[in-house]
Amino acid sequence: MNVNPAAKAYTNLGITDEVETPKKASTGMGLLSRNSTPKVEKKSNEPKDRVRDYVSSIRKARKQITNG
Amino acid sequence: MAETPTPSFDYPIPGQGMTAEVGSRPWQNPPQYSTVEEALEFYIPRLVSDTVYDSLLDSMELGIPLTTMADSMQSMGVMQGLHTIDVGMLAIPVIIEMLAFIGDDAGIKYTLGIEERIDEDKISQSKIALAMKRMREKLPDALEESKEEEVVERVEEPQPTGLMARKV
Numbered sequence: 001m002n003v004n005p006a007a008k009a010y011t012n013l014g015i016t017d018e019v020e021t022p023k024k025a026s027t028g029m030g031l032l033s034r035n036s037t038p039k040v041e042k043k044s045n046e047p048k049d050r051v052r053d054y055v056s057s058i059r060k061a062r063k064q065i066t067n068g
Numbered sequence: 069m070a071e072t073p074t075p076s077f078d079y080p081i082p083g084q085g086m087t088a089e090v091g092s093r094p095w096q097n098p099p100q101y102s103t104v105e106e107a108l109e110f111y112i113p114r115l116v117s118d119t120v121y122d123s124l125l126d127s128m129e130l131g132i133p134l135t136t137m138a139d140s141m142q143s144m145g146v147m148q149g150l151h152t153i154d155v156g157m158l159a160i161p162v163i164i165e166m167l168a169f170i171g172d173d174a175g176i177k178y179t180l181g182i183e184e185r186i187d188e189d190k191i192s193q194s195k196i197a198l199a200m201k202r203m204r205e206k207l208p209d210a211l212e213e214s215k216e217e218e219v220v221e222r223v224e225e226p227q228p229t230g231l232m233a234r235k236v
Binding site: 003004005006007009010011013047048050051052054055058059061062065066 | 073103104105108133135136138139142157158159160161162164165166168169172173180181182
């Protein structure tokens, strides 16, 4: 069992390695098509979320180094 | 490097924290950096500075886990009154990632310290105890039988009776 609080803080960030693909908004061109505007997801500004963003951006840069 | 919990006798004695006047310690005063970003602006330039960089790489090569390094860094920051423990805990993942980045950039093998250490050759004490218990449950009769057989064999062994016979 790992008791190091730093290890717990690092592993509990919940960063997924999956690449998020932006969904295309299906906008019909017909006259009867709905005028649906794509929902803009509100980004949380909690410190934990900001830290997650920082870590994921550094990790991306790190992967670029390791992958050449 | 294995991080084994060892008993330490360096802990403060009960009540030692109240022997100093309130506010005389750095951590009893308002922190210098109150947000994660401010704390990271303090740490990250230091990680890549010439004075720290080489010693960081040495520590990584020695096998010190990055989590341990980051934890000790933020603990020092708390003791110096730079930031609170909360801000330090939030800064830890970024520091670890930055250390990993530095290690990768320098081409050094490092350990994060989050890997579960599983030694396949080593059997845990609980498993050994369980196996012993099962053995005792299954084999008491067999053990008794084997003891009886040994006794019988000893009795049946012909003892040399001659005057010149060797004593066994």
